[in-house]
Amino acid sequence: MKTIFQHIKGDKTIWAIVAILAIFSFMPVYSASTNLVYVVGSGSTLGHLAKHVVLLIMGFAIIYGVHKIPYRYFSGGSVLMLPVVIVLLIFTLAQGTTIGGANASRWIRIGGIGFQTSTLAGLVLMVYVARYLAKNKEKKILFKESLWQLWLPVAAVLILILPANFSTTAIIFVMILMVAFIGGYPLKYIGFILSAGIVALSIFVLIAKAFPDAMPNRVQTWQSRIESFSDKKGKEAYQVEKAKIAIATGGTLGVGPGKSVQKNFLPQSTSDFIFAIIVEEYGLVGGFLIVSIYFMLLFRIFVVIRKTTTIFATLLVLGVGVPIIFQATINMAVATNLFPVTGQTLPLISSGGTSIWMTCFALGMILSVSASKEETEEDILDDNPLDILHETID
Template sequence: MKHIFQHIKGDRAIWAIVAILAIFSFMPVYSASTNLVYVVGNGSTLGHLVKHIVLLIFGFAIIYGTHKIPYRYFSGGSVLMLPVVIILLLFTMSQGTTIGGANASRWLRIPFVGMGFQTSTLAGLVVMAYVARYLAKNKEKQIDFKESFINLWLPIGAVLILILPANFSTTAIIFSMILMLCFIGGYPLKYLGYILGIGLIGLTFFVLVAKAFPNAMPHRVNTWQSRIENFWKGEAKEDYQVEKAKIAIATGGVTGKGPGKSVQKNFLPQSSSDFIYAIIVEEYGLAGASIVIFIYFLLMFRILVAARKATTIFATLLVIGVGFPIIFQAIINMAVAVNLFPVTGQTLPLISSGGTSIWMTCFALGMILSVSASKNETEETIMDDNPLDILHETLD
């Protein structure tokens, strides 16, 4: 065991928090998978648990491998990966598949593996690293809006436009996190106002086009509209998922019904992924739910510590850019389960089942740990990295 710890670098508290969340996820996933087994008729509960454990093991391997990469490589790597991500998103839109009822254009089937990959999650990480690189590179310069629009916002806009038709919530999260990162990175507030206005106009235009040509993107805008309307009406007929989640939470009480004793898991769709927090509240009560919230906020604190200790501006922005979306996604998932937000389809990081979510979260955590494990570096070293040089080093 001591030999293993010698190879683990970075913030040990983050390693411990990730391990705690992963181990805790075993029982909720095992319990909630009965819906997939007995209602949907998909596999066995033990099979779903084993699959989840295997995904987490690979996830820890991703964290370990990523945290061994010098974080400066993520700067040039984001430039190399941006066109790759755009191509993947285009391919996903045309060749996507349906997995567990999810929208066809969200997922890309991986050949010979039998698994789906949600390309928007990878796109989010690449975009945040790209934004961090741009802000760090221009830290001492007076930013020109035209130049930044071409070099920063046009690539970002291309990515968001390709994600939007199938996944509005992910698009909104990525865009919000980009605005937050730009604010922290010193991007002029006046220009951020311009970008926010352009984004709202673009979204309005997209909705109008989707309404005018409903066959192009069937049901997507109507789905967003119905979710928002159901949320704001309050007394109107509840969405089935929200109704079952509220029943699960109401019957959980302070201490819960006990592990594996949830009743609503048999009726709640996506009980092992999007609405797993409702199952946690039902089985572990207010006490268990509060502990989960505390762990995520502890993770946020350690992310802030890693950002504070970073030795370069790029490292600080990278940690915030890839770390805060994890916490934000967790807050949204839990808020949806308790009916504070409309249904979004966001999973609970490291607890919900699902390979893409687990692996991309682990990739982000590996990047954070790479920063916290790094020795002192200068900003010039980071920014002088040529993407072609990084590609050459990788090939060598």
Template sequence: MKTIFQYIKGDKTIWAIVAILAIFSFMPVYSASTNLEYVVGSGSSFGYLIKHVVLLIMGFAIIYGVHKVPYRFFSGGSVIMLPVIVFLLIYTLSQGTTIGGANASRWISIGGIGFQTSTLAGLVLMVYVARYLSKNKDNVIGFKESLWQLWLPVAVVLSLILPANFSTTAIIFTMILIITFIGGYPLKYLGIIIGAGIGALLIFVLAAKAFPDLMPNRVQTWENRITSFSDDEGKEAYQVEKAKIAIAMGETFGVGPGKSVQKNFLPQSTSDFIYAIIVEEYGLVGGFLIVSIYFILLFRIFVVIRKTTTIFGTLLVLGVGLPIIFQASINMAVATNLFPVTGQTLPLISSGGTSIWMTCFALGMILSVSASKEETEEDILDDNPLNILHETID
């Protein structure tokens, strides 16, 4: 055991949380995947479990590799990655494939594995925003200057995510607003940005209504989800109804591991609604335990922030850490009918390679910050992208 701890750095509690969530996820994914076996008509529950385990092992490898990288490299790396993710998002919109019935323009296939580019884009964008705010911490931020350097890249990326994935766009935009507020961006300018964002969304909705062939079913899908949430009708209402039945059947201690009934009726039982299956099988006790673990992760994120010596490190941890907690909260809120269906997975528990990998990448960044004790603000600001490439190659 001592040998293992010699190689892993950073907050040990976060490492433990990742391991607990990953190991706990085995049984719910294995149990819920029986639905996929019959609905999809291919594979087996054991096969889905093996795939999930492999994805988690790769996720741990990502965490280990990323946490070994000095976190100042992520600052310049975000500038390098911005044009890459713009290209990937454009490619995804034009060439995306359907994964498990999901919207066609959300996914691309890499080596036979579905990859959701918007998740990577959100991660890069949060690091880029943290970089901008830290570099201007001692400057008076001008609105016109920030429009070009900060909000133009944000607008381009979000506009490419929006047509296929409104919920992810909304989450990223909300997180960016929170980080910019904490990072000292002028409040009077934030009001203008929020107004511009709402205006852009309205223009998009009107354009989609006027030219339905360009973006088929997207706005209608949003309307259906909101209507289903308020009127208890439609496909989304059916899923939520089954999720509520599963939660009710779980009572205090659950029906037992692998004995869920509603997994046979929930189309997204291994991803979007896996929390309902957990509560059905492990009861209120199991559901409360999961909530508690994410709460502890949030607490440890703030512990890392408290020990961080640079503005960039603080904003980086907030920027990549809060979305994990936010996503988990939304997933559980959807399962308990507190929020409309969004398609957000439960981090490190739901099946799905992109979600697991990007969560692990974010956690690796947080661990990199927590492992660093000698970084100064000058080190972070000396992050010219060309220098980053040169140091990486060396």
């Protein structure tokens, strides 16, 4: 055991939080997978649990590998990865597949494994934005110049994510504006970008309405989710209603592990609505415990930020760390009917490879920052992306 801890660097509390969330997820995923087995007719409960465990083990391998990389490499790496994710998003938009018979145009298959490219794109984009803001912290930012260097790549990525995944697009956009504000980007320019984003979304909706065959079902899906949230009708309303029943049934201490009834009726019981199953089986106490663990993770993220020695490190941790908590909050808000259905998973607890892996990649970057020794801004931002590529190959 001592040998293992010698190789683990960075904030030990974050490591412990990740381990607790991962281990806790076993029972809810195993229990909720009965829906997939007996209702959908997919595999076995042990098979789904084994798959989830394997994905988590791979996730921990990602955390370990990434946290060993000096965080300065992520700066140049984001520049190298940006064209790659744009190509992947274009391919996804053109070749998006279906999963379980459902429309899943945000997914592609790589080696038989479903991969959600928007999650990777969001992570790369946050690092890229952190790099730009850190590089221009001591300079007067010219709006026209920033349009080309910062907002054009951001717009290109978000436009490619939007048709298949509005909620992820909105989360990334809000997080980017938050990082831009904290990074010292002029507030009046942020207001202009926000207005431009709203106008662009309105134009997209109008075009989708005018040419429904070009992007079938997307705007209708958003519309139906909003209407379901307000009118309490439709498929999404059915899911939320079952989630509310699950939460109400759980009471203070829950019905017990594996004894959930609503898992047999909730279509997304292992992913989007797993928090409702947790509360049903473990009660208000279990739900409060999960919220507390995410709150503790947020606290430790700010502890890491406080100890950073460079602006890039601060913005990097903020940009990749806060979205994890934001996503968890949205997932729990949807289950408790405080927010329309979005399709966001509960980080490290819901089943799903891409969500687990990208969350682990983000946590690995945070741990890399917390494990780093003092560096100067010049050491990080003067790295040529091509030099980093050559070092990696060597």
